[in-house]
Amino acid sequence: MSVKKYDVYAIGNAIVDYEIEVDNIFLEENGVEKGLMTLAEQGRQDNLLRAAKSNIRKKQAGGSAANSVVALTQLGGKGFYSCKVASDADGKFYREDLSEQGVDTNLSDGKLDQGETGKCLVMITPDAERTMSTFLGISSNFSLSELDINHLEDSHYLFLEGYLVSSPSGLEAIKEAKNLAKASDVQIALTFSDPSMVKYFGEQMHGLVGDGVDLLFCNEEEAKLYAETSDLRQAIENLKKITKSYVLTLGSKGAEIWDGENTYYIDAVKTRAIDTTGAGDIYAGTFLYGINHGLSFEVAGNLASLAASQVVSQYGPRLKKSKILEFLSEIKNKN
Numbered sequence: 001m002s003v004k005k006y007d008v009y010a011i012g013n014a015i016v017d018y019e020i021e022v023d024n025i026f027l028e029e030n031g032v033e034k035g036l037m038t039l040a041e042q043g044r045q046d047n048l049l050r051a052a053k054s055n056i057r058k059k060q061a062g063g064s065a066a067n068s069v070v071a072l073t074q075l076g077g078k079g080f081y082s083c084k085v086a087s088d089a090d091g092k093f094y095r096e097d098l099s100e101q102g103v104d105t106n107l108s109d110g111k112l113d114q115g116e117t118g119k120c121l122v123m124i125t126p127d128a129e130r131t132m133s134t135f136l137g138i139s140s141n142f143s144l145s146e147l148d149i150n151h152l153e154d155s156h157y158l159f160l161e162g163y164l165v166s167s168p169s170g171l172e173a174i175k176e177a178k179n180l181a182k183a184s185d186v187q188i189a190l191t192f193s194d195p196s197m198v199k200y201f202g203e204q205m206h207g208l209v210g211d212g213v214d215l216l217f218c219n220e221e222e223a224k225l226y227a228e229t230s231d232l233r234q235a236i237e238n239l240k241k242i243t244k245s246y247v248l249t250l251g252s253k254g255a256e257i258w259d260g261e262n263t264y265y266i267d268a269v270k271t272r273a274i275d276t277t278g279a280g281d282i283y284a285g286t287f288l289y290g291i292n293h294g295l296s297f298e299v300a301g302n303l304a305s306l307a308a309s310q311v312v313s314q315y316g317p318r319l320k321k322s323k324i325l326e327f328l329s330e331i332k333n334k335n
Contacts, residue, residue, distance in 0.1 A: 015063040016060070017061070
């Protein structure tokens with residue numbers, strides 16, 4: 001593997017998360033579809049936020065690909081993140097958070113546009129399932145101007161967040177990033193992000209996949225939706241036609257990982273789940289760290305499983321750096 005500055009150049013929506021404890025009655029009364037990420041207009045989200053205000057646990061910088069690249073950086077990897085935030089308080093908060101985590105970004109020049117930074121209401125029910133209402137704000141205007149071509153070309157992997165297919169300018173940007181990566185010998189990794197992205201933006205997602213990717217992250221529901229089948233084995237066979245390798249997470253059943261030749265079945269680490277927010281994000285981030293730093297797909301999968309089990313046993317999508325390094329030490333000692 002040639003020497004490059006970054007392990008991963010990630011692109012995603014910059015979102016400030018509001019973690020909120022709710023029950024099923026709240027979701028029903030407010031017309032929220034449980035278990036999915038739903039895009040919302042600002043007025044709709046403001047109404048939900050007012051209704052749930054007394055149950056807000058905390059606010060923190062988020063976004064799927066951002067959480068993944070933070071996990072990679074905590075382990076000692078080197079990541080770059082391209083996104084778009086506004087010059088409001090949440091935008092400045094977001095930029096400072098990524099800087100504190102050691103993630104390089106396109107925001108470092110300090111030039112932020114006026115507007116409102118994206119926000120996500122992460123509503124967590126007692127069964128640990130998370131339901132998200134997302135107002136993209138200025139992130140919906142992510143475009144080619146947010147790409148840093150030099151840093152993209154100086155990365156081993158380009159990591160694309162599927163949520164961006166909902167934005168016409170964002171979709172154009174990540175398609176161009178994919179083309180640039182191919183021309184620069186950069187491996188392309190894609191996460192479907194959420195079943196709603198495959199369900200409601202299927203045409204755009206198929207357009208993004210195009211002639212294929214090098215590594216695909218998805219869960220069982222996303223795989224079936226993309227392949228338009230209720231049979232998981234058939235879905236997997238279809239996925240093998242559009243990706244050179246995949247990580248298929250199966251919740252409490254663990255994960256199935258294919259490196260292009262061999263299939264590995266990774267056991268889930270038993271834990272008491274209280275919040276599934278960020279489980280897929282940290283799985284992807286730790287896995288990407290592993291394969292960039294000499295771990296096999298199987299060992300990287302076990303590392304990712306450990307991290308995901310811990311993140312679902314707490315509130316929030318990120319682990320403390322000391323905890324994630326502890327997992328890395330444990331995996332290395334076993335191998």
